[in-house]
Amino acid sequence: xxxxxxxxxxxxxxxxxxxxxxxxxxxxxxxxxxxxxxxxxxxxxxxxxxxxxxxxxxxxxxxxxxxxxxxxxxxxxxxxxxxxxxxxxxxxxxxxxxxxxxxxxxxxxxxxxxxxxxxxxxxxxxxxxxxxxxxxxxxxxxxxxxxxxxxxxxxxxxxxxxxxxxxxxxxxxxxxxxxxxxxxxxxxxxxxxxxxxxxxxxxxxxxxxxxxxxxxxxxxxxxxxxxxxxxxxxxxxxxxxxxxxxxxxxxxxxxxxxxxxxxxxxxxxxxxxxxxxxxxxxxxxxxxxxxxxxxxxxxxxxxxxxxxxxxxxxxxxxxxxxxxxxxxxxxxxxx
Amino acid sequence: xxxxxxxxxxxxxxxxxxxxxxxxxxxxxxxxxxxxxxxxxxxxxxxxxxxxxxxxxxxxxxxxxxxxxxxxxxxxxxxxxxxxxxxxxxxxxxxxxxxxxxxxxxxxxxxxxxxxxxxxxxxxxxxxxxxxxxxxxxxxxxxxxxxxxxxxxxxxxxxxxxxxxxxxxxxxxxxxxxxxxxxxxxxxxxxxxxxxxxxxxxxxxxxxxxxxxxxxxxxxxxxxxxxxxxxxxxxxxxxxxxxxxxxxxxxxxxxxxxxxxxxxxxxxxxxxxxxxxxxxxxxxxxxxxxxxx
Numbered sequence: 001x002x003x004x005x006x007x008x009x010x011x012x013x014x015x016x017x018x019x020x021x022x023x024x025x026x027x028x029x030x031x032x033x034x035x036x037x038x039x040x041x042x043x044x045x046x047x048x049x050x051x052x053x054x055x056x057x058x059x060x061x062x063x064x065x066x067x068x069x070x071x072x073x074x075x076x077x078x079x080x081x082x083x084x085x086x087x088x089x090x091x092x093x094x095x096x097x098x099x100x101x102x103x104x105x106x107x108x109x110x111x112x113x114x115x116x117x118x119x120x121x122x123x124x125x126x127x128x129x130x131x132x133x134x135x136x137x138x139x140x141x142x143x144x145x146x147x148x149x150x151x152x153x154x155x156x157x158x159x160x161x162x163x164x165x166x167x168x169x170x171x172x173x174x175x176x177x178x179x180x181x182x183x184x185x186x187x188x189x190x191x192x193x194x195x196x197x198x199x200x201x202x203x204x205x206x207x208x209x210x211x212x213x214x215x216x217x218x219x220x221x222x223x224x225x226x227x228x229x230x231x232x233x234x235x236x237x238x239x240x241x242x243x244x245x246x247x248x249x250x251x252x253x254x255x256x257x258x259x260x261x262x263x264x265x266x267x268x269x270x271x272x273x274x275x276x277x278x279x280x281x282x283x284x285x286x287x288x289x290x291x292x293x294x295x296x297x298x299x300x301x302x303x304x305x306x307x308x309x310x311x312x313x314x315x316x317x318x319x320x321x322x323x324x325x326x327x328x329x330x331x332x333x334x335x
Numbered sequence: 336x337x338x339x340x341x342x343x344x345x346x347x348x349x350x351x352x353x354x355x356x357x358x359x360x361x362x363x364x365x366x367x368x369x370x371x372x373x374x375x376x377x378x379x380x381x382x383x384x385x386x387x388x389x390x391x392x393x394x395x396x397x398x399x400x401x402x403x404x405x406x407x408x409x410x411x412x413x414x415x416x417x418x419x420x421x422x423x424x425x426x427x428x429x430x431x432x433x434x435x436x437x438x439x440x441x442x443x444x445x446x447x448x449x450x451x452x453x454x455x456x457x458x459x460x461x462x463x464x465x466x467x468x469x470x471x472x473x474x475x476x477x478x479x480x481x482x483x484x485x486x487x488x489x490x491x492x493x494x495x496x497x498x499x500x501x502x503x504x505x506x507x508x509x510x511x512x513x514x515x516x517x518x519x520x521x522x523x524x525x526x527x528x529x530x531x532x533x534x535x536x537x538x539x540x541x542x543x544x545x546x547x548x549x550x551x552x553x554x555x556x557x558x559x560x561x562x563x564x565x566x567x568x569x570x571x572x573x574x575x576x577x578x579x580x581x582x583x584x585x586x587x588x589x590x591x592x593x594x595x596x597x598x599x600x601x602x603x604x605x606x607x608x609x610x611x612x613x614x615x616x617x618x619x620x621x622x623x624x625x626x627x628x
Contacts, residue, residue, distance in 0.1 A: 097497035
């Protein structure tokens with residue numbers, strides 16, 4: 001903390017070096033009136049920050065209101081057979097541009113969850129093992145670079161991941177497994193998994209390192225090995241944080257658009273096979289909203305899908321937040 | 336004192352610079368920017384037209400984007416494009432919407448001819464299909480290549496998204512307005528269809544003839560008793576290729592001013608020469624006039 005420039009200049013001119021003992025010039029100005037002024041400034045700053053925070057919340061609410069509002073007329077309108085009931089009643093096909101449009105969203109829901117589950121099955125073991133390793137076993141020097149390296153994966157634009165899977169991984173997987181379809185649920189799931197790994201990793205690693213040292217020390221003092229401590233003491237203690245990591249990763253995967261748009265094959269199949277192409281909700285909105293006639297039944301259905309996605313990810317984020325609070329309450333005794 | 340003076344000078348300079356910048360911006364704003372939007376089949380063609388035209392008319396500014404015929408028609412209805420490129424004729428419903436929103440009649444200008452080609456991977460031995468076979472394939476009534484003279488392997492379907500004019504054209508003319516098979520994989524553009532079919536030995540796709548490099552385009556027969564016709568210029572000009580179609584421009588109201596100039600140039604022998612260069616076929620009238628010396 002260097003004093004102000006003014007004083008610096010003065011001291012240099014007088015050649016005095018004992019200026020550290022001199023009380024800062026500024027202090028003399030802090031009269032009671034100045035204090036009042038500062039309090040006012042404080043209040044203004046506080047209100048400004050508060051209003052910014054409120055604006056962020058308002059934006060989220062408005063997005064929901066506007067997306068929902070476009071879908072709402074589905075409840076009483078029936079243009080081209082587009083109703084809420086139509087989105088869940090047979091036939092189980094998505095053919096919105098047709099003589100008789102078919103708006104069943106179940107193939108899209110099934111496809112979305114199928115791809116997301118595959119992504120989670122691939123990402124969870126990898127991310128958790130990596131988190132456990134960096135938090136408990138890696139020497140500090142290794143931890144210094146492993147964590148940022150994995151987090152860097154989160155910074156790769158999803159279109160780049162998608163492109164990599166489309167050009168390289170898809171051909172390779174087809175050659176290995178002999179799929180009929182080059183682009184299918186598995187390739188999309190793997191691509192999504194790549195996007196989700198850094199999220200699960202970062203959050204669960206933070207949860208593991210948040211476990212107090214005393215837990216480990218107590219465990220080691222009782223004669224447990226390093227592995228026993230990590231797996232049976234630290235990991236269970238961080239469980240709510242890990243649950244939060246999984247839930248947030250799931251939320252990210254379900255809303256991800258670009259990767260699935262590129263590598264899922266985009267056929268709205270109603271099947272459980274991993275080797276069939278799939279069409280997800282997000283990819284459907286992305287590829288069809290650009291062309292659809294404003295205010296038509298198809299348009300409203302797409303907004304309905306958007307509303308569904310919004311609700312699903314909101315609930316997942318809320319759950320993730322709850323889990324994280326539980327973790328803090330459990331480790332430090334307060335939420 | 337000195338600083339104050341130089342500050343003044345700097346301000347003056349800044350003002351001058353910004354003024355000249357403003358003037359610089361204002362000048363090209365007087366030139367009319369023509370926006371062209373729509374069919375992905377035609378986006379290459381539109382861009383090439385714009386390039387050549389702008390070289391000859393330095394005062395013209397033309398922006399060309401794709402997105403699909405449906406996107407272009409929606410843009411024409413919403414008034415966000417001057418010219419809409421479409422690989423299918425506008426429906427009556429869409430024409431009414433143009434009338435309602437733009438208070439002008441949608442004007443149709445056929446600008447080129449295209450053979451909607453069926454693409455196969457180069458390794459695929461199949462040389463020709465009938466329209467009926469193509470319909471059965473895309474509706475999953477035929478799912479194995481051996482049923483149409485190919486190897487014993489399942490057929491993988493690729494095509495365009497439902498915002499595409501080509502998608503609608505194929506649906507109307509090949510599928511007789513039926514639905515595509517469940518496992519039909521829609522791609523974001525014709526280039527993506529070509530890419531998929533190039534990579535997939537068992538793939539089949541469709542799209543404009545102008546894109547058909549790296550893949551095989553097969554001959555199509557109207558029915559089992561008629562001969563299979565290659566997608567070639569003369570077969571499109573005499574309409575013997577079953578999937579011959581026109582490519583259109585649409586404007587809201589009769590084109591005028593810079594737009595009319597551009598449209599007239601596109602229909603001129605010079606504009607139609609570009610059509611051939613890009614890989615599509617010139618209109619019948621100009622094809623004949625260019626042949627006569």
